[in-house]
Each structure stands twice: as C-alpha cells, then as structure tokens.
Amino acid sequence: MxxxxxxxxxxxxxxxxxxxxxxxxxxxxxxxxxxxxxxxxxxxxxxxxxxxxxxxxxxxxxxxxxxxxxxxxxxxxxxxxxxxxxxxxxxxxxxxxxxxxxxxxxxxxxxxxxxxxxxxxxxxxxxxxxxxxxxxxxxxxxxxxxxITVSTASVDRPGRFAIAEDVLATFPERLKHRIERVKYVPSLAYRIAMVADGRIEGTFIKHNSHDWDLAAADLILERAGGQLVDLHGGAPLYNRARVSHDELCAAAAPRLADLLNGIGERRGS
Incomplete structure (x- = not known):
C-alpha cells in the first residue's frame, strides 16, 4: 500500500x-x-x-x-x-x-x-x-x-463467546468447557466490535450473514489484532454477486485456531 x-x-x-x-x-x-x-x-x-x-x-x-x-x-x-x-x-x-x-x-x-x-x-x-x-x-x-485490542486471555481459561446454544451443543466436550456463553447481542456488527475491544473473546456467526453486517466490523477487528474467517480459515470477500456468507468465526488468533479445530471435529463427526 x-x-x-x-x-x-x-x-x-x-x-x-x-x-x-x-x-x-x-x-x-x-x-x-x-x-x-x-x-x-x-x-x-x-x-x-x-x-x-x-x-x-x-x-x-x-x-x-x-x-x-x-x-x-x-x-x-x-x-x-x-x-x-x-x-x-x-x-x-x-x-x-x-x-x-x-x-x-x-x-x-x-x-x-x-x-x-x-x-x-x-x-x-x-x-x-x-x-x-x-x-x-x-x-x-x-x-x-x-x-483497542482483542483479549489476550489464555486459551487454557474459559473464554466469553457470543455463540448460539444450539451450535455450542454440537461442539466436542473439551471445547465446550472452555466457552462461556454471553447474553445474546442482536447486532452482528456490534458483536464483532465487542471482540475487537476485548469484552468477549470471540463469536460464531451462523450462515446467511451479509456484506453489510460484516465489512466495517471485519476491518476494525483485524486492526485490533483479531480475525474474521470462514471455517477453512479464509478471510471473507465482499462485493461479489452473492452478498451472503456461510458460517464464520471471529476471535484473536490462538482462540480462533482452537475454535476452528473444534468445529472441524464437529463437522467430521
């Protein structure tokens, strides 16, 4: 640049x-x-x-x-x-x-x-x-x-996550024990901002979010030291013909790796 x-x-x-x-x-x-x-x-x-x-x-x-x-x-x-x-x-x-x-x-x-x-x-x-x-x-x-920066809390301690109860129920037990669900946050963009400023450690985003829910929050999280990625670890792209997205995760890097590994176990079960 x-x-x-x-x-x-x-x-x-x-x-x-x-x-x-x-x-x-x-x-x-x-x-x-x-x-x-x-x-x-x-x-x-x-x-x-x-x-x-x-x-x-x-x-x-x-x-x-x-x-x-x-x-x-x-x-x-x-x-x-x-x-x-x-x-x-x-x-x-x-x-x-x-x-x-x-x-x-x-x-x-x-x-x-x-x-x-x-x-x-x-x-x-x-x-x-x-x-x-x-x-x-x-x-x-x-x-x-x-x-602002993302949380630096150790992955060995339970982290605060904005995640739907039905999604959490599908995770392996070892991962469930390290996740503390927070009260529902109705604005997806604001939820990602909460990850960016360290109030929560991460969030899981169900399929069918849209470019307008994500684009600004994505950059704010990135510059705060976190990442918003799909379940393969790739960053979302915007301004495509299709403006909706599949499942996504947002967190600091160590938490994100742990979350994606757990989701991989879920998907492979």
Whole structure:
C-alpha cells in the first residue's frame, strides 16, 4: 500500500465517520418513537422508517462526495453495476433493527469502504451508546479515539463467546468447557466490535450473514489484532454477486485456531 493509498483511505475514513454520526443522529430521532415498520424477506426481517431515513442520509452524503464509488446497502435495491467498481461503500444504516425497535441500545450504523473485495476503511457508530469504532487499512482500531485490542486471555481459561446454544451443543466436550456463553447481542456488527475491544473473546456467526453486517466490523477487528474467517480459515470477500456468507468465526488468533479445530471435529463427526 502506497502513501497515496494511505492518505486516500484516511480521507475516506474521516468522511464515513462524519456521515455515520449524521445518520446515527437521524436514526436516534426515531428511537423509542414507534416508527412505522414493514417486513421483508418473506416476513422474517423488520425494516423501519428509521432505517430508510438513515440510509437516505448516508446515500446523500457519501454518493455526493465519492460519485465514482459503487454502492451496496441493505436498504437500497441492489444494482449489479457495483460489480464493475473497484471501490465501493457497503452500508447498513441500522445493524440490529430488532434491538432498535425493542428500545435496546445495541444497534449501530455500519459504513465500510471496500477495495478489490476487502475493507480499507470502516466505521461503526452506536448512537444510543455514543460509541464510535473506526479503522483504516494499515492503522490501529479506535473506540472513541482510543486504541483497542482483542483479549489476550489464555486459551487454557474459559473464554466469553457470543455463540448460539444450539451450535455450542454440537461442539466436542473439551471445547465446550472452555466457552462461556454471553447474553445474546442482536447486532452482528456490534458483536464483532465487542471482540475487537476485548469484552468477549470471540463469536460464531451462523450462515446467511451479509456484506453489510460484516465489512466495517471485519476491518476494525483485524486492526485490533483479531480475525474474521470462514471455517477453512479464509478471510471473507465482499462485493461479489452473492452478498451472503456461510458460517464464520471471529476471535484473536490462538482462540480462533482452537475454535476452528473444534468445529472441524464437529463437522467430521
């Protein structure tokens, strides 16, 4: 990565951080105000007036500032034209809509800049908590301006994991005993941020997460010293024709290796 690239991604980071804050303030205006709700994906996923308003704010700010970038957002009809762009924005205006509608604080605005399939700038802003996570390629991960790192707790001690009970039940006994389940975190992006700042040691992500859930959090975790990988240890790629993903794990390297080995035993049983 050249100095020119670094300067560009830093400029993009400043842009998306400011835009995420503005979109977050828009969404916060609907919080606990019973916004109108619709259902998508055959009635499985809620979307609210707040999601659309925050998305509109982001689209107005970002596409005006970077008209040559592609666009992928959970709340914008997908356009295959994005596949021809080397660089694009990947957006989730409210990650954790169910939590938002339930009056819970654990939701965030997720904004990433992706270049050739991998994030180069990423921001998560949790307005109800006033928390801003940010990272740029080659830089350090920050939370409200301070560096964060993943947990360094020994793998020999039980680790705190955000993992579904039905998934944990399939793990070998030796691995189960080293995992302490934490209370469900409704925002996937925020859950990965919790791994990045060391509050939990890792998380397991069921299949069918999407680019907009992952891209910004992926970079923040990477720059905090962790990894988000598939069950073969490969990093996810973004801006493909298929925007959903298979099962993934996020953790610091020693924990990740232990988790992947255990999952391998599960899959081979």
């Amino acid at each position: 050249t100095d020119v690239d670094t300067a560009l991604w830093q400029s993009d980071l400043e842009l998306i951080a400011d835009s995420a804050r503005q979109a977050g303030r828009v969404a916060l205006g609907y919080f606990n105000q019973s916004p109108e709700v619709w259902w998508k994906n055959e009635g499985r996923s809620p979307v609210s007036a707040a999601d659309f308003a925050a998305n509109q704010k982001l689209e107005s700010l970002l596409r005006t500032a970077r008209p040559d970038y592609g666009w992928l957002s959970e709340e914008t009809d997908d356009d295959a034209e994005r596949l021809s762009r080397e660089t694009l924005f990947i957006i989730d205006p409210i990650d954790g809509t169910r939590a938002f509608l339930a009056g819970l604080d654990l939701w965030c605005v997720s904004v990433a800049v992706v270049r050739h399939g991998r994030p180069v700038a990423g921001v998560l802003y949790a307005p109800a908590l006033d928390e801003l996570y940010e990272a740029v390629a080659g830089g350090v991960a920050l939370k409200n301006g301070r560096p």
